[in-house]
Amino acid sequence: MSVAELVNNKLARMKRGAPFSIERFYTLGSVSAVQKKMSRLVKEGKVVRVAKGIYSRPKPLIISPTMNIVAKAEDVARVWAETNNYKLSYQGMEAAYRLGLQTQAPMKSVFWTSGPTRTFRVGNQEVQVKHAANSKLVWYGKPEGELYRGLMFAAPEHTTVSELSAAMKRLNLSNEQNLKVISKLLMNKNLSMWSSKLLELRKTLLS
Numbered sequence: 001m002s003v004a005e006l007v008n009n010k011l012a013r014m015k016r017g018a019p020f021s022i023e024r025f026y027t028l029g030s031v032s033a034v035q036k037k038m039s040r041l042v043k044e045g046k047v048v049r050v051a052k053g054i055y056s057r058p059k060p061l062i063i064s065p066t067m068n069i070v071a072k073a074e075d076v077a078r079v080w081a082e083t084n085n086y087k088l089s090y091q092g093m094e095a096a097y098r099l100g101l102q103t104q105a106p107m108k109s110v111f112w113t114s115g116p117t118r119t120f121r122v123g124n125q126e127v128q129v130k131h132a133a134n135s136k137l138v139w140y141g142k143p144e145g146e147l148y149r150g151l152m153f154a155a156p157e158h159t160t161v162s163e164l165s166a167a168m169k170r171l172n173l174s175n176e177q178n179l180k181v182i183s184k185l186l187m188n189k190n191l192s193m194w195s196s197k198l199l200e201l202r203k204t205l206l207s
Contacts, residue, residue: 088112095147098150101163112149136149147167147171
């Protein structure tokens with residue numbers, strides 16, 4: 001089977017509207033052959049290049065079949081980070097908003113990353129990815145990390161224990177897991193201003 005046929009077969013299994021890295025196709029043949037095939041697919045309109053080395057199969061809108069969903073800018077950023085083994089996490093304000101610790105939605109989506117600063121644009125969507133110090137990416141990929149970034153943005157004096165409890169419930173953890181998360185947060189010196197609220201919350205979980 002030719003490289004072109006292998007690419008077509010693999011592409012047919014890719015979810016429409018979801019971005020993917022061309023590197024996932026390099027096992028099918030030489031890099032140049034795969035790149036040439038992908039370029040032809042772009043010209044034919046079967047795939048769309050949404051960022052360097054990242055593509056997507058267009059997905060027709062149900063309400064308007066003549067219009068296509070290409071990909072979400074946020075998903076493109078995630079594929080970019082995964083492909084390059086970069087950490088990628090919501091920045092403080094976004095994390096606080098998603099946890100209910102911040103009522104105002106951010107004006108634009110901003111992520112912190114261990115990689116270089118970049119901006120991803122897909123249609124009218126724009127996502128900013130900013131290089132951040134390791135201290136901002138602590139506990140990356142773990143629930144305590146998400147809560148940590150949210151607490152670093154929120155103000156303890158304007159946050160009640162019940163609001164903090166509601167934020168933890170959004171992490172969908174067991175009571176035992178919540179207690180472990182609180183213990184980790186209490187040991188982080190950057191969250192010393194949250195100590196009293198975290199201790200109060202732990203007390204309620206233990207009662």
